[in-house]
Amino acid sequence: MKTKMDFPNINERKAEGLKPDGTPYKVLVVDDSMFVTKQISQILSSEGFDIVGTANDGQEGLEKYKELYPNVDLVTMDITMPKMDGVTSLEKIIEFDKNARVIMISALGKQDLVKKSLLLGAKNYIVKPLDRNKVLERVLLSLK
Amino acid sequence: MMERVMDTVTEENRKDRLNKERMEKIDFKMVTFSLGGKDYGIDIMKVKEISKADRFTYVPNTAPFVKGVYNLRGEIISIIDLRIMFHLPAEKKKEGVPENIIILRLDEYLIGVVVDTIDKVVGISSETIQPTPSLFGDINIKYIKGVVNHEGRLYILLDVDRILGAEREEVRKEIDTPLLKRAEEKAEAQDNHQAVDFSFIIDTLATFKKFTVNSINENWVRKRFDEWKSDRAYKGEDFQLKDPVEAEEYLSAFYSPYTGRFWAEEYFKSFEAFLPELTGGSFNVWNAGCGNGYETYSLAVLLKSRYPSSMIKIWAHDNDLLNISNAPNLLVNPEEVPEKYHSFLVEGKNGYQFSQVIKDSILFEYHDLLHQSSFPEVDFIVARDIISFLNPAEQEKVFSEFMDKLKPGGLLFLGQNEILNLEGWEMVDRGTMKAYKKEV
Amino acid sequence: MRVEYINPFVESAFNVLREVLNSDIERGELYLKSTSQPVLGVAAIVGLAGDVEGRVLFDMSKPTAIAIASAMNGEELKSLDDLAKATITELANMITAQAVTKLHELGFKFDLTPPAIFTGDNMEITDSKVEALIVPVILPQGKVEINVAVRERA
Numbered sequence: 001m002k003t004k005m006d007f008p009n010i011n012e013r014k015a016e017g018l019k020p021d022g023t024p025y026k027v028l029v030v031d032d033s034m035f036v037t038k039q040i041s042q043i044l045s046s047e048g049f050d051i052v053g054t055a056n057d058g059q060e061g062l063e064k065y066k067e068l069y070p071n072v073d074l075v076t077m078d079i080t081m082p083k084m085d086g087v088t089s090l091e092k093i094i095e096f097d098k099n100a101r102v103i104m105i106s107a108l109g110k111q112d113l114v115k116k117s118l119l120l121g122a123k124n125y126i127v128k129p130l131d132r133n134k135v136l137e138r139v140l141l142s143l144k
Numbered sequence: 145m146m147e148r149v150m151d152t153v154t155e156e157n158r159k160d161r162l163n164k165e166r167m168e169k170i171d172f173k174m175v176t177f178s179l180g181g182k183d184y185g186i187d188i189m190k191v192k193e194i195s196k197a198d199r200f201t202y203v204p205n206t207a208p209f210v211k212g213v214y215n216l217r218g219e220i221i222s223i224i225d226l227r228i229m230f231h232l233p234a235e236k237k238k239e240g241v242p243e244n245i246i247i248l249r250l251d252e253y254l255i256g257v258v259v260d261t262i263d264k265v266v267g268i269s270s271e272t273i274q275p276t277p278s279l280f281g282d283i284n285i286k287y288i289k290g291v292v293n294h295e296g297r298l299y300i301l302l303d304v305d306r307i308l309g310a311e312r313e314e315v316r317k318e319i320d321t322p323l324l325k326r327a328e329e330k331a332e333a334q335d336n337h338q339a340v341d342f343s344f345i346i347d348t349l350a351t352f353k354k355f356t357v358n359s360i361n362e363n364w365v366r367k368r369f370d371e372w373k374s375d376r377a378y379k380g381e382d383f384q385l386k387d388p389v390e391a392e393e394y395l396s397a398f399y400s401p402y403t404g405r406f407w408a409e410e411y412f413k414s415f416e417a418f419l420p421e422l423t424g425g426s427f428n429v430w431n432a433g434c435g436n437g438y439e440t441y442s443l444a445v446l447l448k449s450r451y452p453s454s455m456i457k458i459w460a461h462d463n464d465l466l467n468i469s470n471a472p473n474l475l476v477n478p479e480e481v482p483e484k485y486h487s488f489l490v491e492g493k494n495g496y497q498f499s500q501v502i503k504d505s506i507l508f509e510y511h512d513l514l515h516q517s518s519f520p521e522v523d524f525i526v527a528r529d530i531i532s533f534l535n536p537a538e539q540e541k542v543f544s545e546f547m548d549k550l551k552p553g554g555l556l557f558l559g560q561n562e563i564l565n566l567e568g569w570e571m572v573d574r575g576t577m578k579a580y581k582k583e584v
Numbered sequence: 585m586r587v588e589y590i591n592p593f594v595e596s597a598f599n600v601l602r603e604v605l606n607s608d609i610e611r612g613e614l615y616l617k618s619t620s621q622p623v624l625g626v627a628a629i630v631g632l633a634g635d636v637e638g639r640v641l642f643d644m645s646k647p648t649a650i651a652i653a654s655a656m657n658g659e660e661l662k663s664l665d666d667l668a669k670a671t672i673t674e675l676a677n678m679i680t681a682q683a684v685t686k687l688h689e690l691g692f693k694f695d696l697t698p699p700a701i702f703t704g705d706n707m708e709i710t711d712s713k714v715e716a717l718i719v720p721v722i723l724p725q726g727k728v729e730i731n732v733a734v735r736e737r738a
Binding site: 463465468518519 | 585586587588590614616617618713714715717735736
C-alpha cells in the first residue's frame with residue numbers, strides 16, 4: 001500500500017529555471033522592445049531563472065555578453081533591432097564564445113533570417129506572440 | 145403689439161360673421177394643421193391626401209428642409225419639413241414614430257410636407273380671408289396667402305404654389321455639369337406628359353440602381369423606355385419602376401455583351417480590330433470595374449495571343465470586395481471557353497485555372513475609382529458599364545482620370561450602350577464596337 | 585490594394601489580437617478610404633518594403649491604447665507611458681510580421697521596417713492622399729482601425 005510520502009508534493013515541484021545543482025540559470029535578454037523584455041523576464045524569473053542583464057540592441061547585447069562572460073547560460077536575442085540586428089550580434093557572440101547558447105526571438109516565422117541564425121549556431125527560435133509554455137519549452141531545449 | 149393686431153383681426157372677423165350669418169357661403173375649404181405651436185391651413189384643392197410616414201430616403205446635396213424622398217405606393221415624392229423651412233421649433237419625434245404628412249399636388253407634381261399634427265377640414269367663406277399682417281415675423285411671409293379666423297381660432301393660410309416652387313428648385317437641382325448634358329434639359333423641350341413619365345424613370349433608376357441617365361446613355365434609355373412602356377401596357381401593368389427588381393429588369397438589356405462571362409471568338413474579333421502594331425515591348429491596360437475577372441482574363445488571353453512576345457500588364461480594379469476577391473483564383477471549365485483559351489489553362493487540384501503567364505500579367509486590386517491610383521500610363525482603358533453607375537460629379541472626376549492615365553492616342557472602351565461626346569475624345573467606330581481615342 | 589494582400593492582414597490581425605487579448609474579436613466590414621490619415625488619436629506605424637512600398641497603421645483612441653496595453657501586460661496602466669507605448673508598438677509589429685510571413689508563403693517578398701508610435705500631438709501627415717484599406721476591429725477595449733496603404737513598386 002502506497003503512503004502519502006511516496007507521492008511528490010505538488011508544492012515542491014522543481015522550478016524549471018534551476019540547474020541540477022539548485023542554482024538558477026543565468027539569462028541575458030536582448031530586445032529593443034521594453035514590453036518584450038518585460039514579458040520574457042517575467043516568464044523566466046517566475047520559473048526561477050535569473051535575469052542577469054538586458055540590452056536594447058545587438059551591439060549592447062554583445063558588449064554585455066563579453067562583460068558577463070562566463071556567467072551567462074543563455075541569451076534570448078530579438079532578430080529585428082536598430083544599430084546591430086540580432087543575427088549579426090549572434091554571429092559575433094558565437095565568434096567570441098563558440099559555446100554560447102543563443103535562442104532567437106522573432107515576429108517573423110520560418111524566415112531566411114531564422115534559418116540563417118540556426119546555421120550560424122543559434123540553438124532554437126521562438127515566434128511571437130510569446131506563449132509562456134512555448135518559451136519555457138524552447139528555452140529548456142536550448143539549455144540541454 | 146402683435147397681440148393687438150391679432151385682436152383687431154379677430155374682432156373684425158367676428159363682426160363679419162355676425163353680419164353675414166344667414167348669407168354665409170362656404171366657398172373655400174382648408175385642411176388645418178399645427179406647426180410650431182400655431183394653426184395653419186392649406187387649400188383642400190391642393191391636397192391629394194393625408195398620410196403618415198416613418199422612413200424617408202435621404203437625398204444628398206439638397207437644402208435642409210428637404211427631408212428626402214418617400215415611396216408612396218410606387219410614386220416617388222419629395223418630402224419637405226415645413227418646420228425647418230420656416231425655421232420653427234421642431235418637435236423631437238422619436239425614432240420610428242411615423243410623421244404626419246400632407247401630400248400636396250400641383251398639376252402632375254406631388255410633394256409631401258411634414259407637419260406636427262393634422263387637425264380637420266374647415267369650410268370658410270373666402271371673403272373672410274384677411275391679408276397677412278405685416279408684423280408676422282416668424283415665418284417666411286411670401287409663403288402666406290393670408291390669415292383667417294374661424295370659431296375663435298386664427299389660421300395662417302399657406303401659399304402652396306410658392307412652397308412647391310421653392311422645393312422644386314431645390315430637389316431637382318443637380319450638380320452642374322456643363323460637359324455632360326442632363327437628360328432633363330432635353331426632356332423639357334418635348335411633350336410635357338412624356339417628359340414627366342420619363343423623368344420618373346430617371347428618378348427611379350437613380351434611386352434603385354444608382355444609374356445616372358444623361359448624354360452617355362440617354363439614347364439607349366429612351367429607346368428602352370418606349371419598348372418598356374408598350375411591354376408593360378401589354379401586360380396591363382403600370383410602366384413605373386416600383387422597386388430595385390423592376391429597375392434591374394429595365395436595365396437588363398443595357399449591359400455589354402459577355403458581362404460576367406468569358407469572351408467568345410466573335411467578341412475577340414471586334415476587339416482585335418482596335419489592336420495596334422506593337423512597337424514597344426509592352427502593352428498596358430487599365431480594366432476599371434473588372435467585377436469577378438471574366439472580362440480581365442478574356443483581355444489577357446486576347447492580348448497574349450496577339451502579342452506573344454510582349455509584356456502584357458493589366459491593372460484590374462473593382463470596389464466590390466466580394467466580387468474581386470475571387471478573381472485571382474477563378475476556376476475555368478475548358479469546355480465552356482473557346483479554343484483560344486486552352487493553351488492558357490492549367491489543371492490544378494480544384495479544377496482548371498489560368499496559367500502563371502496569364503496570372504502574372506494581371507494585377508487585381510480592391511480599389512475605388514474615385515480615389516487616387518498609382519500605375520503608369522496605359523494604352524487601353526476598358527471600362528464597360530461603369531460610368532453610367534456614377535453620379536455626374538463622379539463621372540467628371542473619372543473622365544479626367546481617364547484622360548490623365550491614357551497615353552496620347554490611347555483608346556477608351558465604354559459599355560455597348562454608352563456613348564461619349566466629350567471634348568478631347570474622338571470616336572473610333574469599327575462597326576461592331578466603338579472606342580474613344582484620346583486626342584493628341 | 586492587391587487582392588492577394590488583403591487576407592493575410594485580416595487573418596493575422598485576428599489571430600494575434602485574439603491570442604494576446606485572450607478574448608473575442610469582432611471584425612467590421614472592410615472598406616477603402618481615399619486618404620491614409622490616422623484619425624483616432626494614437627497611431628502605431630510599421631513600414632513595408634520589398635515588392636511594395638507603403639505601411640500599415642494601427643489607429644486607435646488613447647483610452648483604447650491604454651486598455652490594450654494594460655491587458656497585454658496583465659496590469660492596469662494609468663497612462664500611455666513608455667511601457668504602454670512599447671506594448672502597442674510590439675502589437676503592431678507582431679500583426680504586421682505575421683501578415684508578412686503569410687505573404688512570403690504566397691510568393692510576395694515583403695519586408696518590415698521598425699515600427700513607430702505617434703500620438704495626437706505629433707501626428708505625421710505624410711502622403712495622406714494614398715488610398716488605404718481599412719480593417720476595423722472591435723475589441724472589448726475599443727475599436728482599432730488597421731489602415732493598410734501599399735502600392736506595387738514600379
